[in-house]
Amino acid sequence: MEFTALGEFSSLITDKLQSWLEQTIAHLPNFVVAILITIVFSILARVLSRMLRKGLHRALESRQIADLLASIFKAIVMCTGLFIALEFLGLSGTVTSLLAGAGIVGLAIGFAFQDMTENLIAGIAMGIRKPFELGDVVQAEGVFGNVRAINLRNTIVETFFGQIEVIPNKILFRNILTNYSTIGVRRLEIPVGISYGDDPAAAAKLLTDKMNECDFVVKKEETAVYVESFGDSSINMLVWFWIDYPGDTGFMVARHEAVILIKKTLEEADFLIPFPIRTLDFGAKGGEKLDSMLSSQKHPSEQKAETNDQSQESASKQTFSKEHATKADAPSSPSDGESQS
Helix, strand or coil: CCHHHHHHHHHHHHHHHHHHHHHHHHHHHHHHHHHHHHHEEEEEEHHHHHHHHHHHHHCCCCCCHHHHHHHHHHHHHHHHHHHHHHCCCCCCCHHHHHHHHHHHHHHHHEEEEHHHHHHHHHHHHHHCCCCCCCCCEEEEEEEEEEEEEEEECCEEEEECCEHHHHHEEEHHHHCCEEECCCCEEEEECCHHHHHHHHHHHHHHHHHHHCCCCCCCCHHHHHHHEEEECCCCCCCCCCEEEEEECCCCHHHHHHHHHHHHHHHHHHHCCCCCCCCCCCCCCCCCCCCCCCCCCCCCCHHHHHHHHHHHHHHHHHHHHHHHHHHHHEEEEECCCHHHHHHHH
C-alpha cells in the first residue's frame, strides 16, 4: 500500500512538472519576445532621454529641471516596455495590480510631501514657461533682487542689500511676480513743488527740455512733467522719464542726478521751491487773530480793571493838559535888565 501511494504521488509530481514544462515550451516564444521588448524599450528610453536632455539643456535655464524631465521620460518609456512585455506573457492582471499599486503609492507620497511636491511641480512649470531667467531683476513677496539660480524646489535671489533669499517655487508660481528685465526700460517719477506765484506751464516745459538733455534718459518723446495737485504751500508736479533697466546708469544713480538737476534748473530760472508754510487761524469759524481772540475771552473783572486803568490814565492826561495850559497863559516874570531900569 505504501509503494502504491508513493507511486501515485510521484506520478502526480511527474505530471505536474511535465505540464509546467509543456507550458514553458509553449510560452517560450512569448518569453523571448517579452525579453526582446524589454531590451528594446530600455535602449530606446536611454537614447531618447539623452536626446531630450540635450534639447532641454538648450531650452531651459535650469539643468536640474532638464535632467529631471529627461529622467521622468526615461522611466515612462521603460515602464511602458515592461507593461507590454507582461501583456505578451498573459499577465494582464499583474499589470493592472501594478498600476493600481503605483497610483496608491503616488497618492500617499503626494499627501505626505505636499509642499515638496507642490514646489517641485511649480519649478517644472516655471522651467517650461520661463517667467524669468538667470540674472533678471524680479520682485515678489517682499524680495527684490537678481535671480542667481533656478532649482527644482526653490529659486535663489540675491537682493540689492547683498543678501541671499531662498524663495519656494510655489510662492513665485502662485503670487504676483514683477520682472523688471523683460521690457528693458523703467520709468522714474520724481515729485517737485513750485510756489503759487510761479507759472507751472513754464516750469514744466523747462524741466522737460532739461531732462531730455541727460544721456541716461531714453524714449525722450515720452518725457513729461504733469501738474498733480494744489498742495498746502506749493503746486505739486510730477517729472516722468524713462531709463534703460538694467542699464549702465542704475536706478538710484539716475534718480539722484535727476533730483539734483531739477533743483538746479529751478533755482537758475528763479522758480521757488517753497518751504512748508503754516498759517494759524483761531476762532470757531476761523478768520480771527490770536490777540483779538484773547482780548475777547478776558474775565469781566479783568475788563473792569482795564477800564479803570484806562479812565485813570485819561484823567491824568486831562489834568496834565490843564496844568500845561495854565502855565502857558500866566504872564512871564520881568527880566533882570527890565527890573533894573
